[in-house]
Amino acid sequence: MSERIEDIIEFRKKKLAKLKELGIDPYPSKTNRTHSNAQALEKFDHLAQSKATITLVGRIRSWRTQGKIIFANIEDSTAKIQVFFKADNLAGKFEILENFDIGDFIEITGILFTTKTGEKTIEAHDFRILAKSLRPLPSEYYGLADVETRLRKRYLDLMMNPEVREMFIKKSRFWSSIQQFLVQRGFLHVELPVLEPVPGGAEAEPFITHHNALDRDLYLRISLELPLKKLIVGGYEKVFEIGRIFRNEGISTEHLQDYTQMEFYWAYAGFDDMMKLVREMYQHAIKETFGTLKLPYQGQMIDWGGEWPKQDYFKLFEKYTDLDLNAATEDQLKKYADQNHISYEEFAGRGRIIDLIFKKKIRVLPEVGMQPSFLVNQPVEIEPLAKKDPLNPKIVQRMQILACCSELGKGFGELNDPLDQRERFDFQMSLRAKGDTEAQMLDEDYLEAMEYGMPPLAGFGMSERLFAVLMDKSVRETVIFPLMKD
Structure with missing residues (x-):
C-alpha cells in the first residue's frame, strides 16, 4: 500500500468528523442486537422464509462497492456473514456508507436471503455505526506474520x-x-x-x-x-x-x-x-x-x-x-x-x-x-x-x-x-x-x-x-x- 499509515489515520479522522457533522454518534453505548451471527446462520432457513427482521452486529471485514450496491462481510465472535446494502432499501442513508471503513463496528437491521451464488446474506434495511476505527487492520496495511508483533499486540493477533x-x-x-x-x-x-x-x-x-x-x-x-x-x-x-x-x-x-x-x-x-x-x-x-x-x-x-x-x-x-x-x-x-x-x-x-x-x-x-x-x-x-x-x-x-x-x-x-x-x-x-x-x-x-x-x-x-x-x-x-x- 503506497499510503502512509499516518495519512490513512488522518483520512479516517475526517470521516469521523463528517459522521459527527451529520448528527451521528460514532460510538453509541448500546446496540439492538437480536441474534449472534452464528444464531442467524443456524436458524437461517426459518428466519429467511418468515422474512423476520433481525439485527446483527460485527466488525467490517470486507467492503465491495458496485455503484448503488455494496457487499460487505461483518464478523462477531461467533461467525462471519455477508451484508447487502442497496440504495433503494435505505431511504437516503446510502451516502452515509462512504464514511465507513474496513475495521469499523456496525449494526445491521434487515432480513435474510440467499444470493444467486448461494451466499447466506442479510439485506440491510437500516444500519448504524457502533465504533469508528481510525487505524487500518493489519492484513489491510502491513500484515501480521511476525511472531514478536503477534505476541506484543495480541489484540491484533486475535x-x-x-x-x-x-x-x-x-x-x-x-x-x-x-x-x-x-x-x-x-x-x-x-x-x-x-x-x-x-x-x-x-x-x-x-x-x-x-x-x-x-x-x-x-x-x-x-x-x-x-x-x-x-x-x-x-x-x-x-x-x-x-x-x-x-x-x-x-x-x-x-x-x-x-x-x-x-x-x-x-x-x-x-x-x-x-x-x-x-x-x-x-x-x-x-x-x-x-x-x-x-x-x-x-x-x-x-x-x-x-x-x-x-x-x-x-x-x-x-x-x-x-x-x-x-x-x-x-x-x-x-x-x-x-x-x-x-x-x-x-x-x-x-x-x-x-x-x-x-x-x-x-x-x-x-x-x-x-x-x-x-x-x-x-x-x-x-x-x-x-x-x-x-x-x-x-x-x-x-x-x-x-x-x-x-x-x-x-x-x-x-x-x-x-x-x-x-x-x-x-x-x-x-x-x-x-x-x-x-x-x-x-x-x-x-x-x-x-x-x-x-x-x-x-x-x-x-x-x-x-x-x-x-x-x-x-x-x-x-x-x-x-x-x-x-
Whole structure:
C-alpha cells in the first residue's frame, strides 16, 4: 500500500468528523442486537422464509462497492456473514456508507436471503455505526506474520487469526474442566494470598515488593503449596487452587515468570491413589478440551489414554549415565556434568547436579520422555518437601508426569514430620548462605502449623505448560498477554 499509515489515520479522522457533522454518534453505548451471527446462520432457513427482521452486529471485514450496491462481510465472535446494502432499501442513508471503513463496528437491521451464488446474506434495511476505527487492520496495511508483533499486540493477533481465538477458548475450557473434575470429587476450591512474608513451596527466586501501609517487604508467591497444607492442618481434607504464581527466573519455551498453576492436597490419600486421580484428571481435561486422547506433538502422536507406566529414577539414571546414584559421589556427578557440557552453579550441591543431569541427558530421550509415564523413586536430595519412602530413606515419595520429553506435573507423598521438615529447611538455608537464591527459605509459621499435627496426605501440582504441550506450542504462545522485552 503506497499510503502512509499516518495519512490513512488522518483520512479516517475526517470521516469521523463528517459522521459527527451529520448528527451521528460514532460510538453509541448500546446496540439492538437480536441474534449472534452464528444464531442467524443456524436458524437461517426459518428466519429467511418468515422474512423476520433481525439485527446483527460485527466488525467490517470486507467492503465491495458496485455503484448503488455494496457487499460487505461483518464478523462477531461467533461467525462471519455477508451484508447487502442497496440504495433503494435505505431511504437516503446510502451516502452515509462512504464514511465507513474496513475495521469499523456496525449494526445491521434487515432480513435474510440467499444470493444467486448461494451466499447466506442479510439485506440491510437500516444500519448504524457502533465504533469508528481510525487505524487500518493489519492484513489491510502491513500484515501480521511476525511472531514478536503477534505476541506484543495480541489484540491484533486475535483480531486477524481465528485459530488463535479458538486456542484461548480451548484454554478456558481446559482450566474449567480441571476445576470441574476436582469439585465433583469433593475438593474445595480456595483463593489464597499472592503476597507472602516468606515465599516457599518451590526452589525459585521470588519477586520482591514493598507494602507501604505495613512498611515491610513482601514476596509474590512462587508456589501454592504451604498455605494449602496449612488448610489441611486446619481440618479440610481436600483443597485446591488454580491461580497465578511468579518466579523471577529465565525465559524459555517452557518457562515464564508469571503463569497459572494448579495444586491440590488430599488428606489420608496414598501415593498410588493420587497417581490414579491425576491420570483420570488429565484424561478428563484433554478429552473435554480436544475431544480426543491422541494429540500430535512435534511430529509424534501422543496417546494420553489407558494406563501410564511407571519409570524408576535410579534405574534410568544408571542405564543412561553408568552412574549408580546409591554410590556416586558429588565429585563424580560434577565430572559427568562437565564431560557432557552441563553447566551448574558453583554452589550447586549433589541434588541440583543430579536433577540437571536427568533433565539434560535423560528426560529428553524419546524412549524415556515422549509418551506419558510416571517417574517414581526419586532421590531425597532433589526434593525438600516430600516424604521419605518407609522402605528406603534414600528416595522420596515423589512422582513426575513425563510426556513430550518434558515434566508436565509433579506429585508427592507429602512430608508431615515437623522435625524432618526443619532439618530440610536448615539444609536449604545453608545453600542460600552459599549464594543459591532459589533454595527455600525457612518458614517458621509453616513449621509451627506442622507441629500441631498434619495428617498423612498426597499433593500434586501442574502448570499451564501442560496446555502448551497439548497445543504443540511454546508456553509463551499460549499465554494471552506474555511479558515481552522492550
